[in-house]
Amino acid sequence: MSSRRNRVVSEEEINELISKLQSLLPETRRRGAGRASAAKLLKETCNYIRSLNREVDDLSDRLSALMETVDTNSAEAEIIRSLLRS
Amino acid sequence: MYRRSFKDTKSSLGSPNPNFSKPMVALRFLRALSLVRCSGPGARSPSYRARGIRRAAYACMAASAGPRRAWSRALLRKIRRRPGRGLRRPRAVIRRRRPVGGGDPLEVALRRLVPGGGCMEYCRLLEEAADYVKCLAMQVRLMQTIVDSASHVNSID
Numbered sequence: 001m002s003s004r005r006n007r008v009v010s011e012e013e014i015n016e017l018i019s020k021l022q023s024l025l026p027e028t029r030r031r032g033a034g035r036a037s038a039a040k041l042l043k044e045t046c047n048y049i050r051s052l053n054r055e056v057d058d059l060s061d062r063l064s065a066l067m068e069t070v071d072t073n074s075a076e077a078e079i080i081r082s083l084l085r086s
Numbered sequence: 087m088y089r090r091s092f093k094d095t096k097s098s099l100g101s102p103n104p105n106f107s108k109p110m111v112a113l114r115f116l117r118a119l120s121l122v123r124c125s126g127p128g129a130r131s132p133s134y135r136a137r138g139i140r141r142a143a144y145a146c147m148a149a150s151a152g153p154r155r156a157w158s159r160a161l162l163r164k165i166r167r168r169p170g171r172g173l174r175r176p177r178a179v180i181r182r183r184r185p186v187g188g189g190d191p192l193e194v195a196l197r198r199l200v201p202g203g204g205c206m207e208y209c210r211l212l213e214e215a216a217d218y219v220k221c222l223a224m225q226v227r228l229m230q231t232i233v234d235s236a237s238h239v240n241s242i243d
Contacts, residue, residue, distance in 0.1 A: 009209045017212035024219050042192040045215055049199045052222045056143055057136075059229040064136035066236045067123055075239045076116070082235040083112045083228070 014038070021045060111150045112228055118142035119232075141165055147225045148201075156210070157218045160202025 022041055025048055122138045145165050151158035193211070197203040200215045 009207070013209055014212070017209060017216065021212055021216045021219070024216055024223075039190075039192055042190075042196055045219065046192065046195045046199055049196075049215075049219060049222065052219070052226055053199075055226045056222075056229065057140060059226065059233055060136045060140040060143060061132075062233050063119070063139050063229065063236070064132045066233065067119075067135065068132065070236050070239060075236045078239045079116070079232050079235045080112075082231055083109070 108224065108228065111146060111224065114150055115143065115146045115225075115228060116232075118146050143225055143229060147221050151217070151221050155214065155217055156206065157201045157203070157214045158221075164201065 018038055018041055025041075025044055119139065119142065122135060122142055144161055148158040148161040148165070153159055193208065196215055197206075197211060200211065200218050203211050203214060206214065
């Protein structure tokens with residue numbers, strides 16, 4: 001706990017932020033029905049961020065490999081089309 | 087320097103950043119990708135290019151999120167501070183580097199994962215983490231879409 005707080009943070013504000021954070025986690029990580037405890041949520045959030053970072057690394061590798069082989073001009077049109085679709 | 091009262095954070099909880107729509111991020115990222123591609127396609131190893139793509143991904147994500155977020159500011163600072171430059175910041179610049187001594191190891195872990203999370207209040211950390219997770223997930227989905235459609239094009243040829 002930080003000792004240098006210059007305003008009192010109410011329990012309610014923390015709970016609001018915690019439930020917002022919980023709603024952002026994907027379904028598979030939201031184990032346990034209803035409101036998870038703060039500790040559990042922090043743990044799930046940390047794991048989720050780590051897995052997202054790993055996915056970014058993995059996707060960067062794949063993109064780098066694709067860049068060599070794909071004819072980029074034709075690819076870009078297709079990419080933009082699918083991005084606009086989603 | 088970047089202190090905000092809770093009233094500010096409360097109003098920013100619901101208001102979306104107009105720059106951070108999926109098409110905007112996508113365009114920014116595609117432009118960055120084309121720059122990576124143009125910077126010597128044959129001369130560099132794939133891993134070097136992958137690192138460049140990764141840096142571009144985080145940079146685009148942070149740039150699209152805008153300067154209103156502490157995590158995006160911290161991320162852009164980190165990315166723009168390229169290693170090996172040798173240029174130290176002047177001593178006159180006092181950085182607010184007062185790390186919050188947390189007793190809770192989970193809180194400490196979260197502070198390490200969220201860019202710029204070291205010196206924030208707990209309340210602010212949760213808010214920044216939520217926004218960071220949202221943007222990071224969107225960036226991952228964007229990159230997945232690009233990889234999928236590029237692979238699709240590849241398989242057609």
